[in-house]
Amino acid sequence: MKILVTGGAGYIGSTAVSILLDRGFDVNVIDDCSTGYAASVDSRATFFQKSILEPAALDYALQGCDAVMHFAAKSLVGESVVKPEIYWETNAYGSRLLLNAMRRNGVEKLVFSSTAATYGDSKENPITENSATSPTNPYGASKLAVDYMISAQSTAYGLSAASLRYFNVAGALKTENGWLAEKHNPETHLIPNLLRSTPESPMKIFGTDWPTPDGTCIRDYIHVVDLIEAHIKALENLTPGRHEIINLGSGGGYSVKEVLAAAEKVLGRSIPAIATDRRAGDPAVLVADISKARAVLGWQPERSLQSMVSDAWESF
Ligand SMILES: NC(=O)c1ccc[n+]([C@@H]2O[C@H](COP(=O)([O-])OP(=O)(O)OC[C@H]3O[C@@H](n4cnc5c(N)ncnc54)[C@H](O)[C@@H]3O)[C@@H](O)[C@H]2O)c1
The missing domain is CATH 3.90.25.10 (UDP-galactose 4-epimerase, domain 1)
Structure with missing residues (x-):
């Protein structure tokens, strides 16, 4: 199975690339290295140093792929307040272009990096996937917009997808080439x-x-390796034509x-x-309620x- 990892030069994406390759997946990476590092991309992956805002680059990177793990984004809350246009452009419009390209190329499986920032200042704790979403900044709002786009794409065109709402990711992965x-x-x-x-x-x-x-x-807080284990389980447990939203924390x-x-x-x-x-x-x-991740993915943080x-x- 071949996966396109967007944002595969970033902290979480590069960890995903390395673990996917170790598990026997083939991996393409698209990343413009605006906040990531080319040196973090595992040399076994095929790397396109391009932006997801370029449809032709997406078409190229999607060749032969069966699924996408979509990490590419801007993710600084404070920056999103002072420069919101960057967040609507990269996170919302970039994801729109990715969904279009997936459809054009017949790729029907998606695991998306959503965030606890979609819930905003939740009155409920722990937060479940049914808690109200009320983002308090453009970063969270742009990610919530993508969750809505994905749901609509599933309903209209049968996309099989999971939006994983991470809480705080931490830790690192030691590889043969050093730490990610x-x-x-x-x-x-x-x-x-x-x-x-x-x-x-x-x-x-x-x-x-x-x-x-x-x-x-x-x-x-959730360890980045536990987080990626959940991504692989999410990919393996996608229901055809459905979009699941799942919290990931400890x-x-x-x-x-x-x-x-x-x-x-x-x-x-x-x-x-x-x-x-x-x-x-x-x-x-x-704090996340992770009972859905446990039940649907058969996963738990270790x-x-x-x-x-x-x-x-x-x-x-
Ligand atoms: N780190 C956390 O605690 C956390 C929590 C919740 C959600 N997330 C989400 O996880 C994902 C990865 O976060 P991270 O911490 O690894 O951040 P990161 O900045 O290290 O990684 C993001 C990657 O996306 C790339 N990118 C940005 N714009 C791009 C574009 N237009 N085209 C191609 N590539 C582009 C960057 O170069 C970078 O490599 C993001 O979507 C983020 O919103 C992270």
Whole structure:
């Protein structure tokens, strides 16, 4: 089976490429390297360094493919607020072009990287796939628009699809050629940032007066390898002509202070951190209900917070 991986030079996409190849899949990659790295693409894959905004490049990359894993996107929440047009262009319009190209080329299977940002500031915790979607920024809105496009494509043309709504992805994968790890620029994710924290530039804890047991925000973290295992199961369990939406997290949350403590344990020293004011728009708790992933995919996360932090640390 041959898979087109869009965004296969990025953090999560490159991990998917490597694991898919190890499992015996053939892999094509399309990535313009706007936030990814050509060197992260496994040399066993066929790599097209092109944009998904180019229909001819999509046609070329889809040759011989049976399915698509669609990771290519812009994914910085803050940037999406100040430059929303980039998010509608790459995430929404780029996905529209991809769906058109898949149809033109007779490719009928899709696994899409959706996000917990589609739920916005959910009043429900844990969040199920039936919780209200109310994105609070253009990033989440652009991803929700794609979920709607995919549903319509399934109804109209029989596309078999899964939108996987990730919570916070962390950790890294060690390969024969070194580590595949988070290298976002700017890096907005907690674990890589606290591993880089120094006395001169300490990690900021945004609020210590939240209504949580230790006063810091609680988020749900999933190891990138567990995440990709779920993608492969989603691909193998697609129902013809249906679009499933499935949350992916660990199903439990960790507070910022708990993540900090896990990192201090891995590093064997204290990590500089300072408490600052709450950040506008941050909800206190965001945790996934993953019962649907367990039931529909027969999947469950295997890797602990400790291993997410220690893999991220070793990959530095
Ligand atoms: N990292 C997380 O915690 C997280 C959480 C929820 C959802 N997601 C989603 O997972 C996917 C991967 O995220 P990531 O963290 O690996 O980010 P990333 O920036 O490392 O990867 C995205 C990749 O897409 C590529 N890309 C961007 N625009 C493109 C275009 N026009 N044509 C071709 N390629 C293009 C980039 O070059 C990059 O390699 C994204 O869709 C993101 O929205 C990530």
